[in-house]
Amino acid sequence: MNLHDLTIHQAQELLASDAVTSVSLTEALLARIAAVDTDLHAYLHVASEQALAQAQEADERRARGACGALLGIPLAIKDVICTRGLETTAGSRILAGFRPVYDATVIAKLREAGAIILGKTNTDEFAMGSSTENSGYDTTRNPWDRDRVPGGSSGGSAAAVAASMCLGALGSDTGGSIRQPAAYCGVVGLKPTYGRVSRYGLIAFASSLDQIGPIVKDVTDAALLLQAIVGHDPQDATSVEMPAPNYAAALGQGVAGMRLGVPREYMVDGMAAGVRQAVEAALDVWRELGADIVQVSMPHAEYALPAYYLIAPAEASANLARFDGVRYGYSHPDTDDIWDAFRRTRAVGFGDEVKRRIMLGTYALSAGYYDAYYLKAQKVRTLIKRDYDEALQQCDALIAPTTPNIAFRIGELIDDPLQMYLEDIFTLALNLAGVCGISIPCGLSEGMPVGLQVQGRAFDEATILRVAYAYEQATDWHMLRPQV
Amino acid sequence: MEYEAIIGMEVHAQVLTRSKMFCGCSADYASAPANTHTCPVCLALPGVLPVINRAAVEATVLTGLALSCTIPPFTKFDRKNYTYPDLPKGYQISQYDYPLCVGGHLDVQVAGESRRIGIRRVHLEEDTAKLTHTPDGSLIDFNRAGVPLMEIVTEADIRSADEAHAYLTELRTILRYLGVSSGDMERGAMRCEANVSLRPRGARAFGTKVEIKNLNSFRSVRNAIVYEIDRQSGLLASGGAVEQVTMGWDEERQCTVFQRSKEYAEDYRYFPEPDLPPIEMTPVEVQTIRERLPELPHDKAQRYEREFGIKSADVALLVAEHPTALFYEQAVAARPALAQAIANWMLGEVFRYLSEGERTTAELPISPAMLAELVALVDDGTINNTVGKQVLNEMMTSGEAAASIVERRGLAQISDTVALEQIITSVVAQHPGPVAQYREGESKVLGFLIGQAMRATQGKANVQIVRDLLLQALDDSQR
Numbered sequence: 001m002n003l004h005d006l007t008i009h010q011a012q013e014l015l016a017s018d019a020v021t022s023v024s025l026t027e028a029l030l031a032r033i034a035a036v037d038t039d040l041h042a043y044l045h046v047a048s049e050q051a052l053a054q055a056q057e058a059d060e061r062r063a064r065g066a067c068g069a070l071l072g073i074p075l076a077i078k079d080v081i082c083t084r085g086l087e088t089t090a091g092s093r094i095l096a097g098f099r100p101v102y103d104a105t106v107i108a109k110l111r112e113a114g115a116i117i118l119g120k121t122n123t124d125e126f127a128m129g130s131s132t133e134n135s136g137y138d139t140t141r142n143p144w145d146r147d148r149v150p151g152g153s154s155g156g157s158a159a160a161v162a163a164s165m166c167l168g169a170l171g172s173d174t175g176g177s178i179r180q181p182a183a184y185c186g187v188v189g190l191k192p193t194y195g196r197v198s199r200y201g202l203i204a205f206a207s208s209l210d211q212i213g214p215i216v217k218d219v220t221d222a223a224l225l226l227q228a229i230v231g232h233d234p235q236d237a238t239s240v241e242m243p244a245p246n247y248a249a250a251l252g253q254g255v256a257g258m259r260l261g262v263p264r265e266y267m268v269d270g271m272a273a274g275v276r277q278a279v280e281a282a283l284d285v286w287r288e289l290g291a292d293i294v295q296v297s298m299p300h301a302e303y304a305l306p307a308y309y310l311i312a313p314a315e316a317s318a319n320l321a322r323f324d325g326v327r328y329g330y331s332h333p334d335t336d337d338i339w340d341a342f343r344r345t346r347a348v349g350f351g352d353e354v355k356r357r358i359m360l361g362t363y364a365l366s367a368g369y370y371d372a373y374y375l376k377a378q379k380v381r382t383l384i385k386r387d388y389d390e391a392l393q394q395c396d397a398l399i400a401p402t403t404p405n406i407a408f409r410i411g412e413l414i415d416d417p418l419q420m421y422l423e424d425i426f427t428l429a430l431n432l433a434g435v436c437g438i439s440i441p442c443g444l445s446e447g448m449p450v451g452l453q454v455q456g457r458a459f460d461e462a463t464i465l466r467v468a469y470a471y472e473q474a475t476d477w478h479m480l481r482p483q484v
Numbered sequence: 485m486e487y488e489a490i491i492g493m494e495v496h497a498q499v500l501t502r503s504k505m506f507c508g509c510s511a512d513y514a515s516a517p518a519n520t521h522t523c524p525v526c527l528a529l530p531g532v533l534p535v536i537n538r539a540a541v542e543a544t545v546l547t548g549l550a551l552s553c554t555i556p557p558f559t560k561f562d563r564k565n566y567t568y569p570d571l572p573k574g575y576q577i578s579q580y581d582y583p584l585c586v587g588g589h590l591d592v593q594v595a596g597e598s599r600r601i602g603i604r605r606v607h608l609e610e611d612t613a614k615l616t617h618t619p620d621g622s623l624i625d626f627n628r629a630g631v632p633l634m635e636i637v638t639e640a641d642i643r644s645a646d647e648a649h650a651y652l653t654e655l656r657t658i659l660r661y662l663g664v665s666s667g668d669m670e671r672g673a674m675r676c677e678a679n680v681s682l683r684p685r686g687a688r689a690f691g692t693k694v695e696i697k698n699l700n701s702f703r704s705v706r707n708a709i710v711y712e713i714d715r716q717s718g719l720l721a722s723g724g725a726v727e728q729v730t731m732g733w734d735e736e737r738q739c740t741v742f743q744r745s746k747e748y749a750e751d752y753r754y755f756p757e758p759d760l761p762p763i764e765m766t767p768v769e770v771q772t773i774r775e776r777l778p779e780l781p782h783d784k785a786q787r788y789e790r791e792f793g794i795k796s797a798d799v800a801l802l803v804a805e806h807p808t809a810l811f812y813e814q815a816v817a818a819r820p821a822l823a824q825a826i827a828n829w830m831l832g833e834v835f836r837y838l839s840e841g842e843r844t845t846a847e848l849p850i851s852p853a854m855l856a857e858l859v860a861l862v863d864d865g866t867i868n869n870t871v872g873k874q875v876l877n878e879m880m881t882s883g884e885a886a887a888s889i890v891e892r893r894g895l896a897q898i899s900d901t902v903a904l905e906q907i908i909t910s911v912v913a914q915h916p917g918p919v920a921q922y923r924e925g926e927s928k929v930l931g932f933l934i935g936q937a938m939r940a941t942q943g944k945a946n947v948q949i950v951r952d953l954l955l956q957a958l959d960d961s962q963r
Contacts, residue, residue, distance in 0.1 A: 082531040095530065102524050104531060201531040208758035237535050237760050315758055318563050321574020322528045326624075338569050338622070365565070365753035374755060 003028035004164040005481065008073050008221040011167055015062065015072050022062070022072030025167075026055035026116050029074045033118065033165045036484050039146060041138040042160040044079050045087045046119035058114045069224045069248075071114035076166035078157045079120040080127050081212065082201040083107050090203045091123040091153075093136040094349025095329040104201020105236065106170060106212050106229040113228050118166050121156030125351045126320065127177055127205040129153050130423045133414050134353040141410075142184060143482040144448055148407040151181030157215045158185040163484045168216040168225050172202055174209045175308055176402075176427025179439035182215050183402035183451020186441045186480060188468070189215045190222045193458045194434035195240040197226075198233030204319040206312035207238075209431040218478045219469040222438060223247035226461060242459055250462040251469040256290030260467065261395035265301035266426055271404040274445025279401045279452050282442045285474050286399070286467070296394060298387040303380045304429035309421060310364045310377035311432070316354075317361030323349065356417065381432045388433040392457045397467050400426050402439040402451035426453065436461050440468045441477040449480070487682040487720065489713045490690055491642035495655060496675040497665040498611060499543045499632035505610040506534030506577065506630055513627035514671065526630035528572035533759050536561075540608060540632035541584065541763065543664040545773045547634060548585025548606045550658050550780060555770045559584050560762035561608075565753040569622065570612040572629055580754040582762075583607035590638075590658070591782060592650040593800075601651050602639030609633050634665070640679070640690065645709035648678060652702060657781050661806040669701050676705055680712045682720060691716075691726060696740055698732040708733040712740050784809055792816060792823035801831055807845035814852035815859075825859050833876050849883045858886035870943055871895050899946040901953065904937075907945075908953045911936045922958055930954065 003025055006014070014020040030048050037043055051074065058072035077083060080090045082100035084107070089095040103111065110117070124134035132140040132155035140155045142148040143163035150159040154171030158181035161169050171178040173191035182189025190213045197212045204210060214225035227248065232241040262283065267276065283293050325331030325345030332344035350358070364373035391398060403423055413420040430437045430453075437455040444450065456464035472478050504511045507525035525532045545555055562580035588603035613629040615622055636655065642648050656667035656674060666673045681693035696712055699705045711733075716726050731740035756762075779787070781803040788794045788802060803809045812830055816823045834855065838845065858879065862872040867890055875889050882889075890896055898904060911933060912919055918929040930951075937950045 082529075088530070090530065098530070100524075100529065100531070102529070200533050203530040204759075206758075235535060236533050238533075238758075314755060317753075318565055318573075318575045318755070321565065321567065322530070322572060324567075324574065326569065327527060327572065328529065342567065362753065365755055367751045367753075370753075370755075 002032075002164070004032040006167060007217045008069070008167045008224055011073060012069055012071075016067060022055040022058040022074075022116060023052060025072065026051050026074045026118070029118055029166060032163075036163055037165060040141045040143060040159055040163055040165075040484070042121055042140050042150075042156045042163065042165055043076070043119045044089060044091070044122050044137055044156065047086050047117060050086065051116050051118050054111075054116045058116060061114055066114065068113055070110065070228050072116065073114075073167050074116040074118045075110065075225075076118050076121045076157055076160045076169040077107065078154050078169065078171045079123050080172050080203045080205070081107060081170060082203065083117060083120065086117070086120065088120060088203070089136070090126050091132075091135040091137060092125045092323075092349065092351070092354070093330055094323045094325075094345070098329045100201075102201065105198035105233045107201060109229055109231075115228070121154070121160050121169060123156055124153035125354050126203065126316070127153040127172055127174055127210075128316070128353050128357055130176070130180060130420050131408070131410070131413070132156060133410065134351055136351055139410055142407050142448075143484050144186065145407070148409050148448065149184065151184035151403075151407060153177040153181075154189070154215060155181045155184075158182050158187055158189065161185070161187045161215050161217060162482055164481065168214060168221050170212055170225075170229070171215045172205075172210055172212050173427075173431065174205045174211075174312060175431050176424040178213045178215055179402050179427050179437060179451070179453060180424060182439045183441075184407035184449065186449030186451075186477075186482070187215060187217055188219055188222050188438065188440050188478065189213065190226060190438040190461070190465075191430065191436060192226060192230065192461055193436040194431075195238050196244070196436070196459060196461065197229050198231070198236040198239045200233055200235040204315075206315040207319060208315060209308075209312055211431075219438070219440065219465055219472045220248065220251060222468075223251055223465050226465075240459070245462050247462055247465055250466050253466050254289065255286055255467055255470045258291045258397070258467065259395045260286055260291045260293050261296035261391050261398045262293060263296050263298040263301065263391065263398055263400055265298050266400035268404065271401060272406060272445060274443075275401050275403070275405065275450050278443030278445060278450040279399070282452055282471060283399060285471055289470050289474060291467075293399075294395065296391040296398065298384075298391060298429070300380065300383045300387050301429055304384055304432055305421060305425055307377040307380040307384065308424075308428045308432060309360065310373050311381065313357040313361030314364045314374050315361065317358045317365065320350075320354065320358055325349070353417070384429050385433045388429075388435055392435070396456075397464055398453075398455040400453045400455065402426060402453045406445050406448035406450060430455055434458060436464055438464045438468050440472060441480065442471070442475070443477055444480070485721070486685045487713075487717050488685045488687075489643055489709075490640045490681045490683060490693075491644075491648055491709060492640040492679040492693075493638045493642060493648060493651060494677045494679075495636045495652070497634050497636065497659055497667060498673040499540045499608075499634055500663065500665055501537055501539045501543065501632055503537055503539075504630040505537050505540055505608070505632040509630065511631045513631060516627050518623070518625040519627060521627040522629070526572070527626055528574075534577060534757075536760060536763070537632060542773050543632075543662070544584045544606060544608045544634045545765065545770065546662050546776060547636070547659065547664050548588060549770075549774050549777055550662055551585070551588035551590055551603045551606065551636070553585035553588030553603060553606060555585055555765050556582065557765055557767075558582060558762060559765060561757040561760045562754045563757050564609075566750050568612070569624060570615050570629070572613060572626065576609055576612070577757055577760070578609035579607035584765075590651065590654060592647065592654045594644075594647050594650045599647055599650075601641045601647070604637045604639050606634055606636050609635060640681075645706045645713070648709050649702060649706045652676060652705060654781075657804060661778055661780060672700075675699075678705065678709055678712075680709060680716070681726070682713065682716045692728050694726060694728070694740075695730045696733055697730060697743065698734075700735065704733050704735055707738060708740055711738065715740065778806070781809070792827070794824060794827050798827050798831055801835075802827060805845060811845050811848070811852050811855075815856040818853040818856035819860050822856065822859050822863055825863055826856060829855065829859050829876075833873055837876075837880055848880075850879050854879060854885055861886055861890060865897060865899060865946060866890065867895055867897050868943070868947060871897070895944055897946045898941050898944050899949055901949060904941075904945060904949055904953055905957075907937055907940050908950070908957045911940065911954075912957050919958065
């Protein structure tokens with residue numbers, strides 16, 4: 001087995017037994033990146049030198065007796081997460097050349113744990129998109145089929161994990177941006193409960209929905225990486241003061257006697273036959289493991305998409321106001337006055353999708369429209385939360401497809417934003433409700449991975465990990481790797 | 485037709501907290517070199533998040549309580565969206581529909597009458613950066629960005645420039661009493677906007693209001709309102725109409741100038757700040773803050789009149805500044821019987837000392853008890869009034885106690901009639917001319933003769949005794 005193919009927990013065993021060093025592991029991954037990323041474009045910036053220096057330090061820490069699940073483990077970071085001194089662009093031209101002066105809280109935690117940061121991965125600009133086609137720099141290719149998208153917006157992280165260009169990665173999920181690319185690339189992606197992981201240092205898209213989470217090769221790794229980044233952060237007033245359980249310890253408890261709900265509204269007519277079959281087969285697996293599969297209803301599910309596309313752009317329209325070319329990033333060189341400078345910097349610096357959402361959000365918040373759009377959407381959000389509350393009172397977790405289809409072709413939906421938005425139809429209600437979900441591989445359709453979600457109660461990541469792990473132990477889908 | 489002015493005021497006051505509203509940077513920006521009190525949060529770098537400064541919330545609630553406001557149990561922050569180079573996030577974190585404090589009032593004295601000004605709301609927000617315009621371009625200092633700012637909005641209850649002035653003065657006194665703001669308008673720590681409209685006296689409906697900005701001093705507030713009332717009545721009298729506009733006060737030309745009209749009013753697109761959970765103020769928390777309320781100037785004034793029997797004209801001056809009032813009270817505590825005498829010394833000699841050196845009460849080199857002791861020495865006749873002033877002067881220079889100065893310099897008043905009789909005798913002997921004049925009925929030379937006797941004792945003689953003895957001597961020799 002190649003070093004780059006290892007999972008985090010496999011690599012950790014080798015590191016702990018001194019069978020490999022972090023330096024050799026890091027070198028293997030940098031070599032892998034050099035070999036395959038010229039085609040895949042998963043990374044925007046690779047920090048080879050710093051990564052090797054960190055690996056050296058991790059090896060020294062280990063020699064001094066340190067240990068830990070992430071000590072010496074090379075990871076990739078979605079480019080919306082600030083890394084001190086390492087270029088962070090959020091996939092936008094407007095942040096070209098921006099080097100943060102501080103680390104996001106999750107990055108500080110990873111550094112403390114001794115993880116290695118290989119580089120920054122591609123994303124749709126400011127995480128707005130489902131394919132990485134909205135990146136201001138590059139479109140990442142799906143490692144299973146280079147003509148297809150890896151999903152988005154955390155497509156770079158998902159592709160990097162799927163193509164073994166890192167042992168694990170961080171993504172961010174506002175409406176499905178971790179789970180959807182994980183599904184498209186055949187890897188595991190977890191969106192934690194809102195407030196579980198600090199957002200400090202995550203370049204905001206929609207503040208009430210954004211959450212950082214792991215994209216990894218299997219459920220065990222998801223537990224390990226999640227454990228490293230959770231916790232209250234005094235710098236994030238929306239992060240909760242609630243102790244996190246030991247996620248890895250909860251994995252093996254099985255699903256016998258558990259009630260797993262399948263929302264009727266998420267098994268829709270429009271979904272691909274291959275996806276439906278894979279999800280139904282998965283339900284049989286859990287049944288055989290002793291779980292009780294029941295149908296539940298999420299009556300407001302169909303309103304999630306319109307509500308999301310009012311709330312998220314509204315917040316984004318304010319969040320993106322700070323990018324004016326004065327303090328950092330791109331600044332238009334040829335301007336008459338400050339107002340002209342603002343206009344031109346933003347006209348050139350932002351891509352079409354970002355502008356579209358700023359306009360949507362600005363409109364939704366405007367005098368005379370606020371009640372009809374933003375306020376109404378917030379009311380719908382409350383109803384969707386209630387749907388989740390009621391469904392999760394009856395069940396321990398919910399099972400749903402992650403996406404209605406397999407990864408689409410590059411360019412296929414680029415001129416049809418609405419159709420592209422529909423790819424998130426199964427994921428974004430979860431963000432509105434603020435609960436947690438994990439996408440795991442559950443089969444292939446047309447040779448492409450299919451993902452399914454396990455969704456759980458607020459702050460009950462342990463249960464969705466346990467349900468996912470039981471399935472993973474009973475199947476081999478997570479072992480499939482694309483031929484790169 | 486006679487018009488009545490309807491005025492509402494919006495006051496922004498910087499809140500005196502150690503750190504800024506949403507980050508840990510020092511809020512003491514004024515003396516710091518430009519852009520040194522900054523961090524990723526107040527510079528609005530990508531990815532940062534605000535955290536509420538609890539001290540600023542409590543200071544605002546304290547202010548609301550002092551203004552008799554209700555503190556609702558639920559309050560939240562909102563984003564106020566607008567683009568300006570001094571606003572690094574492109575939105576200001578403010579409070580829109582659920583302010584910290586609502587529905588209070590402030591009583592002010594205008595021309596001997598008490599007027600109640602309704603307080604619509606007090607809310608908390610953050611200050612912007614400071615722009616400096618130079619011929620080579622504009623400079624931004626982010627030290628001020630994120631400094632906590634409270635906004636105090638009145639009802640349209642003010643009826644004249646004098647009332648507006650009285651309201652502002654009283655409000656600033658309260659802010660200073662509470663220690664929540666310096667209230668310094670000249671330094672921009674307190675800023676004011678006035679909404680002015682006119683209506684025919686007796687009418688119910690409001691006229692069209694004009695907002696006046698750029699009021700940088702108490703005087704400009706008064707002048708601008710007077711000017712604007714004049715301008716609007718001129719317009720109305722000549723059959724014209726007032727337009728709903730924003731005007732700026734031009735200090736140099738002493739007039740209001742057009743800034744923008746209503747059509748260009750900005751749509752701030754307020755929405756709840758998703759980065760900050762709402763605040764719930766429990767009755768217990770509000771009570772804890774209420775217990776920190778000091779005795780307010782209005783209450784102090786009433787108490788001084790009631791307990792100390794101080795003249796009401798004096799009382800207003802004593803309570804205008806909190807440290808002065810506290811100094812006075814401590815002095816009175818040392819000599820409770822001398823409340824009015826101490827007040828006289830405070831308002832006379834102590835105030836003169838302060839104003840001559842542009843000093844504050846905190847800078848006084850003497851303690852309240854020391855002042856009380858001095859006043860007692862005058863009161864019990866140990867020294868006379870003139871010597872008392874000299875002694876106080878010396879106390880202010882050296883910090884030495886009054887009794888010690890009197891003792892060391894032998895300033896104790898000479899009330900010993902035997903010693904004084906000798907002096908009088910010699911004064912009478914040395915000034916036969918004036919003595920003769922007096923005897924011819926020119927009684928005003930008595931003052932001259934008293935002065936001579938005082939001079940002979942270096943001013944230490946008890947004037948009353950000197951006068952009595954002198955009269956006696958003149959009478960005796962006449963006989």
